[in-house]
Every structure is written in structure tokens, then in C-alpha cells.
Amino acid sequence: MGYMLRLGPALFWLALTVPVQADTPRDIQTLSQDPAWLTLGHYQPDTLGSGFTSQADDPDFFLSGDGKHSPQSELEATLAAIQRPGDGNGHAQCRFPARTTWLRKKLELSLPGVNCPAYEEWTETLNTETVTLVFAASYLNSPSSMFGHTFLRLDPPQEDAETNLLLANTISYAADAAAHDSEILFAYKGIFGGYPGITTVQPYYEKIRLYSDIEHRDLWEYKLNLTQPEVDLMLAHAWEIRDHNFDYYFFDENCAYRLLALIDVARPGTDLLDEVSTHAIPSDTVRWVVDKDLVAGVYYRPSAATSVAYSLETLPDDHQTLAAAVANGYVEPGAEEVRVLSPEERAHVLDATYDYVRYQSEADGWPREFAAPLSHELLTERSRIDNAEAPAPPPEPKIRDDQGHDTFRASLGAGQLAHREFTQLTLRPAYHDVLDPPAGYRAGAQLQFLRLDARYYTDNDELQLEQLIGVEIRSLSPRNQFFSPLSWQVGFGGRRTDTGTMRVLTPYLEGGAGGSWMLGKQIQAFAIATADLEIDDDLRRGYDAAPGADLGLLHQNNRFSLLAGTRTKAWIVSSQHRQDQVYARGNWHLGRDFSVFAEFTREDHYDRYQSTWQTGLHAYF
Amino acid sequence: MKKLIAGAILLGASSMAFAQPGCGIGAMVWKGQSGIAPHVLAATTNGTFGNQTFGMTTGTLGCQTNQAVQSMAMYMDSNIDKVARDMSRGNGENLDTLAVLLGVDAADRDTFRKVLQDNFATIFPSSDTTSGEAVDAIVALLEQNDSLSKYVAA
Numbered sequence: 189m190g191y192m193l194r195l196g197p198a199l200f201w202l203a204l205t206v207p208v209q210a211d212t213p214r215d216i217q218t219l220s221q222d223p224a225w226l227t228l229g230h231y232q233p234d235t236l237g238s239g240f241t242s243q244a245d246d247p248d249f250f251l252s253g254d255g256k257h258s259p260q261s262e263l264e265a266t267l268a269a270i271q272r273p274g275d276g277n278g279h280a281q282c283r284f285p286a287r288t289t290w291l292r293k294k295l296e297l298s299l300p301g302v303n304c305p306a307y308e309e310w311t312e313t314l315n316t317e318t319v320t321l322v323f324a325a326s327y328l329n330s331p332s333s334m335f336g337h338t339f340l341r342l343d344p345p346q347e348d349a350e351t352n353l354l355l356a357n358t359i360s361y362a363a364d365a366a367a368h369d370s371e372i373l374f375a376y377k378g379i380f381g382g383y384p385g386i387t388t389v390q391p392y393y394e395k396i397r398l399y400s401d402i403e404h405r406d407l408w409e410y411k412l413n414l415t416q417p418e419v420d421l422m423l424a425h426a427w428e429i430r431d432h433n434f435d436y437y438f439f440d441e442n443c444a445y446r447l448l449a450l451i452d453v454a455r456p457g458t459d460l461l462d463e464v465s466t467h468a469i470p471s472d473t474v475r476w477v478v479d480k481d482l483v484a485g486v487y488y489r490p491s492a493a494t495s496v497a498y499s500l501e502t503l504p505d506d507h508q509t510l511a512a513a514v515a516n517g518y519v520e521p522g523a524e525e526v527r528v529l530s531p532e533e534r535a536h537v538l539d540a541t542y543d544y545v546r547y548q549s550e551a552d553g554w555p556r557e558f559a560a561p562l563s564h565e566l567l568t569e570r571s572r573i574d575n576a577e578a579p580a581p582p583p584e585p586k587i588r589d590d591q592g593h594d595t596f597r598a599s600l601g602a603g604q605l606a607h608r609e610f611t612q613l614t615l616r617p618a619y620h621d622v623l624d625p626p627a628g629y630r631a632g633a634q635l636q637f638l639r640l641d642a643r644y645y646t647d648n649d650e651l652q653l654e655q656l657i658g659v660e661i662r663s664l665s666p667r668n669q670f671f672s673p674l675s676w677q678v679g680f681g682g683r684r685t686d687t688g689t690m691r692v693l694t695p696y697l698e699g700g701a702g703g704s705w706m707l708g709k710q711i712q713a714f715a716i717a718t719a720d721l722e723i724d725d726d727l728r729r730g731y732d733a734a735p736g737a738d739l740g741l742l743h744q745n746n747r748f749s750l751l752a753g754t755r756t757k758a759w760i761v762s763s764q765h766r767q768d769q770v771y772a773r774g775n776w777h778l779g780r781d782f783s784v785f786a787e788f789t790r791e792d793h794y795d796r797y798q799s800t801w802q803t804g805l806h807a808y809f
Numbered sequence: 810m811k812k813l814i815a816g817a818i819l820l821g822a823s824s825m826a827f828a829q830p831g832c833g834i835g836a837m838v839w840k841g842q843s844g845i846a847p848h849v850l851a852a853t854t855n856g857t858f859g860n861q862t863f864g865m866t867t868g869t870l871g872c873q874t875n876q877a878v879q880s881m882a883m884y885m886d887s888n889i890d891k892v893a894r895d896m897s898r899g900n901g902e903n904l905d906t907l908a909v910l911l912g913v914d915a916a917d918r919d920t921f922r923k924v925l926q927d928n929f930a931t932i933f934p935s936s937d938t939t940s941g942e943a944v945d946a947i948v949a950l951l952e953q954n955d956s957l958s959k960y961v962a963a
Binding site for chain 1: 884887888890891893894896897898899900902903905906909910923926927929930933935936937
């Protein structure tokens with residue numbers, strides 16, 4: 189009843205304003221369909237029917253009992269509540285400052301003044317002038333990080349030396365997983381729902397610590413060109429959703445998704461959320477933000493790993509050897525070999541060595557009993573050198589992550605398998621393989637999801653599913669005297685396998701581990717021990733397994749990529765035949781949207797040789 | 810993604826801290842978080858975390874004393890190895906952050922950097938120096954310096 193009484197003045201007032209804005213007639217019903225209102229309530233059109241449902245999964249986010257499903261009753265309830273007299277943090281104006289601001293402006297309301305001490309203190313503390321979208325890039329040995337991560341940094345005014353962006357706050361949206369959840373439960377809940385997503389505020393230095401120091405991910409900072417009122421509206425909305433639950437899903441309603449909603453609220457009409465279809469890959473979301481002209485400047489913050497690799501790499505060769513010797517405890521930081529260097533050279537060697545020891549303590553768990561005294565000695569030695577020129581920071585990559593090729597790939601090719609001609613169509617929703625244009629991606633890293641290859645054989649008009657990749661991950665990270673990462677691969681799906689008499693579609697699981705080494709600037713050699721498992725009733729014993737090896741060379745540059753090698757598998761259960769292959773694959777990149785590809789495989793299996801070749805075009809979009 | 814979620818757990822733990830400002834920027838950030846007494850170097854992630862709260866590791870905490878010093882103490886607590894590195898080099902953004910937290914004027918920044926670099930071995934006498942001890946040593950050093958003592962006055 190009270191709501192109705194309050195609504196009266198609002199409707200009366202609406203009636204007065206309609207003639208004034210004759211070109212945009214509106215009443216409560218049309219106002220509740222306003223895209224800005226729908227964004228503020230996180231309403232999405234229902235897949236079935238014509239209604240709306242909010243993605244907020246918390247009754248406290250709504251003022252109306254029907255709020256989750258009715259933008260209109262929520263609008264009515266909000267209008268009534270914000271006009272109610274009263275004061276304090278519990279008042280609707282204090283709980284929903286963004287809605288209040290929008291409605292006040294839209295309807296030119298004169299609202300009762302309400303004091304909101306908590307909200308005012310919050311915005312005062314955040315002291316935000318501009319907002320920066322920060323993208324944590326992927327890093328090589330964790331392909332699952334390839335999806336990246338995004339969060340917002342709230343930058344204070346930069347007018348004096350008193351401000352320091354390390355101390356700026358960040359807004360982040362993430363799954364609130366219970367610490368005791370197992371990995372399987374975690375994956376299940378992440379995909380099908382079950383984790384609450386929460387919005388959190390944290391200082392930037394903590395984010396740097398997590399992403400840049402611990403996870404070795406470069407950070408890209410995209411300063412947004414939001415105006416002060418837009419920034420204020422964004423913060424007001426962040427306050428509204430701050431303590432409210434939105435269910436978290438890995439693929440769509442994830443970290444990046446919720447931030448897009450905040451930007452949509454800040455600048456109505458950007459409609460970033462409309463870009464999201466089935467999944468929101470953070471690097472894609474950054475692309476959309478760039479495409480919508482929201483970015484005023486981009487800054488690069490190399491990770492601890494990038495920095496240490498660069499500072500070691502830029503030392504002269506003999507100093508690199510010296511640094512390795514000091515780091516491994518063969519030479520003291522204050523030893524004669526180090527002392528003979530010029531102060532500047534010595535500073536660079538000590539700096540690089542300290543950064544390396546620190547990196548190894550984080551990444552490889554070097555024991556504290558060894559690393560701590562060594563680190564201390566390195567720093568003490570270093571503190572005795574005054575005014576040494578700081579070594580150059582790692583250069584910013586020429587191509588940013590958001591400037592790499594798009595992640596959806598469609599390919600059309602034609603070829604022959606043992607003289608049978610076929611046409612092949614391949615669709616790969618995500619994400620990247622080592623032969624795709626490398627710009628903007630980690631060299632040697634590959635992550636493919638749900639790739640489907642269909643072949644049409646022209647000789648007998650037969651359409652065949654050639655393979656369906658569930659997931660395929662490959663990480664070829666080169667080893668050197670400082671770093672010794674493992675190269676590894678894992679994959680599963682279904683593929684055509686040769687039983688000796690026919691090719692049957694067989695579920696498979698494969699994996700491998702080994703090493704890789706740089707032979708030149710852009711060419712690396714790899715040696716991987718592999719294991720394959722296939723399960724199918726067309727196999728003699730129902731399944732087959734094969735230990736094997738894969739030796740090859742990989743070259744990647746922005747014009748072409750080449751992968752060539754030899755592979756052997758010893759099938760030991762059903763077929764008891766070795767399968768030996770030599771293969772060569774190349775992609776010629778026509779910019780970042782298209783590549784021409786060619787591949788050739790010569791195989792010896794069941795005591796016969798056969799060749800497969802194929803050539804065609806990849807398109808990325 | 811697992812790591813991403815590990816991060817999320819961290820976020821969850823400290824998100825509440827935000828609503829309770831009161832003792833400067835550091836308190837705002839750290840209050841409520843289970844603390845650590847980090848040794849200076851290479852101890853950041855590898856199992857040397859104790860359960861005592863930060864407030865116990867240093868005498869400088871508590872809302873009565875200089876808030877700038879507390880803020881510095883709290884920043885050092887979580888960034889100790891990076892602060893130590895910058896200090897040994899006499900420059901770097903983490904050293905600048907300390908200067909900002911202490912409110913050191915632009916005119917005094919060079920002196921500030923130099924004093925800390927020149928006295929590195931005093932601030933960090935061993936690799937077992939805790940961040941609280943390092944803070945106390947920094948405060949003592951700054952107090953002895955004519956142009957810097959004003960930033961740490963109680």
C-alpha cells in the first residue's frame with residue numbers, strides 16, 4: 189500500500205514531464221524497458237517468452253518482490269523507495285546510488301536529500317578520477333591462463349607526487365570458491381554453476397603480487413576515457429552490486445563479463461554485453477572495449493618473469509655465466525670475479541642475479557636456507573654501488589594481446605589421403621595453435637577447444653567426421669642455463685584411427701612431456717615422449733595404447749609458421765604395429781585475418797606407406 | 810583457472826577489510842587479514858608464514874602512533890622483498906611508494922632514497938630481519954636525519 193501512495197506523486201510528476209519531452213514520450217512501462225535501466229538491473233531477455241530475468245541471484249539486490257523477473261515492478265518500487273523520507277545507510281538512495289542518479293536525471297526528479305555516510309566514505313576513500321581496465325595476459329606454461337583475467341583499477345587524480353598507482357584500488361569479480369573444494373568439484377561448479385561470484389576491492393599492489401610476481405603474467409593497462417560523471421556512476425553501481433551474489437560461470441558470466449556490465453552502466457549505449465554470445469574470453473572483451481573507442485592509453489607492465497628473463501638476456505655472455513654461477517652458489521656475490529667488473533656492470537650482474545634468485549624461490553621453490561642468505565648478500569653488495577644506471581626495462585611487445593588474431597577459426601581445405609581426394613571443413617571456436625599468426629600470443633603455446641574437422645570424400649560422396657578435439661594443450665617452453673621448464677602436451681577427443689582394414693572414429697586420450705631448446709632467434713627444437721590411448725570396439729582388444737616420441741622443429745614469425753618433425757608410436761595392445769610418421773606443416777599469414785596452410789604427412793603403418801596432404805585457407809573472426 | 814580461483818579466495822578474504830577504514834591506507838587494506846611475519850627475503854610464498862598477526866611483529870602499530878609509519882609498515886609487510894630490492898638500488902617504484910606513504914616531499918626524495926640505500930645493511934642486518942624490525946630501523950634512521958625526521962614524528 190505504501191508503495192502505491194508513494195507512486196502517486198511520481199506518476200503525477202511523470203505526467204507533467206511528458207509534454208516537455210514530447211519527442212520521447214515515456215511512462216513507467218516504457219521507462220522500465222530502457223536499456224540503461226535493464227543494464228542497472230542486470231536484466232537479460234528471456235530465451236523463451238518476451239520477459240526479462242535479472243542475472244543477480246540475491247534477493248537483496250531488488251526492492252520489489254518480483255524484481256528478479258520484472259524490470260517494471262522493480263522500477264516502480266525503486267521510484268517509490270528513493271522518494272521516501274528518511275535517512276541513513278539503509279535508505280534506498282544509499283543502497284542504490286546509481287539507480288538514484290539515473291532516475292533523477294532521466295525524470296528530472298527533485299529528491300529528498302539523504303545522508304549516506306557509508307557510501308560517501310567509500311567513494312571518498314576510493315578517490316577515483318579515472319578508471320583503467322587491466323588485463324593479465326596468459327603465460328606460457330599455464331595454458332589455462334590463456335583465457336587471461338581482467339579487473340578495473342581506480343586511479344586517483346595524478347596531480348602531485350603524492351599519488352602512486354601501486355596504492356590505487358582495484359575492482360574485481362571472481363568466483364568465491366571454497367578452499368576445500370576438489371579440483372573436479374571446482375571444474376564442475378565453474379561450468380554448471382554453483383559458485384557465487386563476488387565483487388571485491390583490493391589495492392593494485394596486491395594484484396601485481398598475484399599476477400605479475402606469482403603467476404608471471406604481464407599486465408596490460410588500458411586507461412579508459414570515462415568522464416568524471418561516468419566514473420562516479422560506475423562506482424555507484426559497483427557499490428550496488430558489491431555485496432550481492434551473481435552466480436559465476438567460467439565461460440560466460442565470468443570476471444570479464446561483470447566488468448563489461450560496469451562499463452555499460454558508466455556509459456549507457458556502449459552495449460558491451462551484447463558482444464558476448466557463448467563465452468567471454470577476457471582478451472576478446474578487451475578487443476571490444478578497444479573497438480568501442482573507450483581507451484585513452486595503453487601501458488605495459490612486464491611480469492617478474494619477463495623482467496628477469498630480459499635482464500639476464502641483455503647481460504654479455506660471460507656475465508650471464510657469472511650470474512648463473514653466483515645464483516647457484518659457486519661464486520660469492522662479493523668474490524673477486526664480481527669485484528673486477530666496473531661498478532655499472534657489477535650492478536647489472538647483481539640486479540639480474542637477485543631477480544633470478546627471487547624468481548626461482550617463487551617459481552621453483554628454491555629452499556629458503558639457500559636463497560635467503562644469498563639474496564641478502566646480493567642486496568648488501570648492490571647497496572654499496574651508488575648511482576648505477578638502471579638497466580633498461582623489457583621493451584613493450586609490438587603487438588598487444590588484444591591485437592592478435594581473433595579466436596574463432598574456420599578453415600576450408602582440399603587434399604588427398606592415400607590418393608582419395610577430399611574436401612575438409614574445420615571449425616575451431618577457440619583459441620590458438622602454434623601455426624596460427626603468433627603476434628599477441630605466447631610463442632610455443634597452444635590451446636584448442638572443441639575443434640571439429642569434417643571431410644567430404646569426392647570419390648564415393650562420403651561425409652566423415654575426421655576428428656573432434658575436446659581440448660588440446662601444448663606448451664613448448666625453451667630451456668636455457670637459467671630456466672628449465674618442462675614442455676608438455678595433453679589432449680582428448682575422437683579421431684579416425686587405422687585398424688589395418690578401415691579407419692574408425694575412436695575416442696582417444698594423449699599426453700606427453702619433454703624439453704625444447706632455442707636453435708636461433710625464432711626456431712626451437714623439441715623432443716617429447718608421448719603416450720596414446722584409444723578405446724573402441726573395432727580395435728581387436730577393445731583398446732590400444734602406445735608409448736612414443738615426437739621430435740621436431742618449430743619456427744614462428746609474423747609472416748609464416750613452420751612445424752616439421754618425425755613421430756613414432758608403438759601400439760602395444762591390439763595392433764602391435766609401429767606407426768611412424770614424418771610431417772611438415774606450414775602456415776603463410778596474410779595479416780591476422782587469414783592464413784594459407786599446407787600440410788604433408790608420410791606414414792608407415794601396418795607395413796605400408798601412405799601419404800596425406802592438404803592445403804587450404806584459415807579465416808579468423 | 811585454478812590459480813585464478815586461488816586468487817579469488819584471497820580476494821574473498823580481504824574484501825571485507827575495505828569497509829573499515831580508520832588507521833590510514835594500510836589499515837584499510839590489511840585489517841582482518843590473517844597476518845604474517847615475513848622474513849626479508851625469499852620467504853614470500855614458501856611456507857614460512859606464521860599465524861601471528863602483523864600487529865604483534867612490530868611496535869609501531871596501533872592507532873595512536875604516526876599513521877604514515879603504520880601505512881609504510883603494512884606496505885612493507887606484503888612487499889618486503891621488492892622494497893628491499895629497490896632500497897639496495899636506491900630507486901624503484903616500491904621505494905617511491907614508501908616515500909608516498911610517508912608523505913616525503915619531492916624536494917626530499919633524493920635524500921630519502923640515498924639514506925635508505927646507504928644504510929641497507931643497518932635496515933636489513935640479516936636475512937632473518939622481519940619487516941617490523943626493518944620498519945623500526947628505517948624510522949630510527951629517518952629520525953636522525955635533519956630533513957627527514959619530520960616525516961616520522963609521532
